[in-house]
Amino acid sequence: MPESAEEYAARVVAAQDRDGRLPVGGQEVLGWDVFPFEVDGLRAKVGPVLVDVEPPRRGEDPSGCHCREAAMEGPAATGDWAAVWEGVGWRVKVAPPSGSPLVLVAEPLEHLDVDALSDDLAAALGRLQVALVGAVEALPSVGRCHVLRLGDGGAHAHVWFVARPARMPQLRGSFMVVWDDLLPPVPAEVRDANAAFVVERLVRRLGGRAVTALA
Template sequence: MPESIQEFAARVVAAQSATGRLPLDPAGMPAWDAFPFEATELRVKTLAPLEEEKPRMGVGGPGCPCRGDGAGGWPILWTNEHWQIKVAPPSGSPVILILEPRQHGDLDTLSVERAGEFGVLTVALVRAVESLPSVGRCHVSRWGDGAEHAHVWFIARPLGMTQLRGTYMAIWDDLLPPVPVDVRDDNADAALAHLRETLGT
């Protein structure tokens, strides 16, 4: 039988020290090249107790940008009958694109047909972002803790900056100086041109 969340939480709590913190091995994660911070004085935050999941933006549709509600006004660069691609504001990454279905719903509610299209678009977008001369890797990330409407992130990792590899790229993205907006736009335009060529549209 799969473990319950109460059993999971109890095991995590039991691993905490007398001060209520998980241990941080200085020879472990802080010693990784990709870890963005020096570990002096660094310690793990105390964990909050289990709580009700927080409501996400746009649950059921009302309040979601797809219904014309709320903010979420990131520019839409590409669209077809069922999908759209947005570009994120300038950040440390050369460019970040977001793939979304046009119809409201989360990733787990996609029909078989939409799921197939999602796979094709994901592969094409990875190729498109990785075609940029400043990009070494395109990370594909779906978190979805903030908003219900399915949105998948395509995060470009700068070429040769192998220290930024893996999941820490999402943190380095907030630490590197934001790329100028014209650089982001040129990168996004080139990636979308590559995507159109791949899809033949």
């Protein structure tokens, strides 16, 4: 029998100090060269605490989801989260400029969470994921394309593709999502040129269509 949420939380509470903080120090990850912060003076926030239910996510009620809003097409430079590619079952959107050379999100055209995807949509996601990784990693400024499914913010299934800048070993691995906020944002025209490069390769490999005109 798998342990309950209460049992898990009890072990977390037992590890917290009298202020409700977990100790910082001794964890291997703090010594990694990819950890973005100096450890001196670092302390954990109070928590985590167990709540009664999972917090609601955006789009839990489909009528409040972004996919029910007006057209998502438009110039990417002015329309953040513009769709840049659309194919069988899926679209790819571009994130606002950030430290990463390019951040893309793939989501199903239909309002579906991951556990509701049909086998055909799942198969199409697999092909899209492989094609996107290949295309993003072909960008000259990119060393790796990280793929993340988190899903805590929105109920409409979505997968993140985060380009990790080339030849900067400190940016490797899971902390790239933190570095993404620390690094200076790329200019919108650089992001758009990178997105156009990726979309051109996607269309060549998977078909579908470029949705938004990019540089």
